[in-house]
Amino acid sequence: MQHDPLAPVVTIDGPGGSGKGTLSSLVAAKLGWHLLDSGALYRIVAVSAQSQAIDLEDENALVVMIADLQIAFAGDIVDVNGKDLSDIIRTEETGVAASRVAALPGVRDAILALQKSFQRAPGLVADGRDMGTVVFPHSKAKIFLDASAEARADRRYKQLKNKGLSVNLRDLLEQIQERDARDRGRAVAPLKPAADALIIDSTQMTIEEVLETVMTEVTKGYS
Ligand code: C5P
Numbered sequence: 001m002q003h004d005p006l007a008p009v010v011t012i013d014g015p016g017g018s019g020k021g022t023l024s025s026l027v028a029a030k031l032g033w034h035l036l037d038s039g040a041l042y043r044i045v046a047v048s049a050q051s052q053a054i055d056l057e058d059e060n061a062l063v064v065m066i067a068d069l070q071i072a073f074a075g076d077i078v079d080v081n082g083k084d085l086s087d088i089i090r091t092e093e094t095g096v097a098a099s100r101v102a103a104l105p106g107v108r109d110a111i112l113a114l115q116k117s118f119q120r121a122p123g124l125v126a127d128g129r130d131m132g133t134v135v136f137p138h139s140k141a142k143i144f145l146d147a148s149a150e151a152r153a154d155r156r157y158k159q160l161k162n163k164g165l166s167v168n169l170r171d172l173l174e175q176i177q178e179r180d181a182r183d184r185g186r187a188v189a190p191l192k193p194a195a196d197a198l199i200i201d202s203t204q205m206t207i208e209e210v211l212e213t214v215m216t217e218v219t220k221g222y223s
Pocket of ligand 1: 016017038039040042043095098099100102103127128129130131179183
């Protein structure tokens with residue numbers, strides 16, 4: 001499938017645990033469009049650096065390393081240079097490490113073209129922090145999904161528990177707050193809604209209600 005710069009793009013940005021991932025998958029399935037989980041790319045960079053003993057602050061070494069990454073997504077499976085990283089990239093510790101490498105402009109630049117290449121017919125749903133502000137600024141349907149830090153920690157807690165992982169709610173809340181502070185405060189591509197984004201606070205909403213609101217916005221932008 002070819003990159004198509006005219007294919008429609010729905011951008012779904014927001015902080016960790018806001019439900020972006022689930023929402024983006026549902027929207028992509030409903031529309032029959034492609035999905036870009038851009039957070040997975042930063043997570044892959046963090047895990048690959050750790051496995052090669054590269055310092056998470058060493059921007060030059062990270063940029064060189066990224067050029068050698070062969071990344072393939074197949075459903076939930078994430079294969080990097082022939083290794084299945086699907087589980088390790090999803091831990092909270094990897095999320096925190098990802099937010100450290102994501103603060104480096106060289107790292108963001110190095111994966112920009114890869115992210116743009118996901119724009120393909122019939123359309124793309126792009127999930128991240130800067131999809132509407134930096135990567136796909138021309139999108140006609142931008143969503144910024146928010147929720148209180150407590151609600152997000154609680155949702156993550158339930159998700160991880162369901163996967164059989166042992167987690168502590170207070171630690172999760174701290175990790176979420178640490179990641180939020182870094183993502184919102186960084187100099188490059190900070191987490192913030194695009195000027196033309198629809199902001200949805202999902203703290204008191206069900207996923208069905210959020211989905212309906214998003215689908216209305218997509219229809220407005222692309223019909
Ligand atoms: O969305 P997810 O939790 O998988 O993202 C992990 C980290 O990657 C975020 O905390 C953020 O620092 C970074 N990220 C980013 N820009 C994106 C997507 C993720 O900086 N578009």
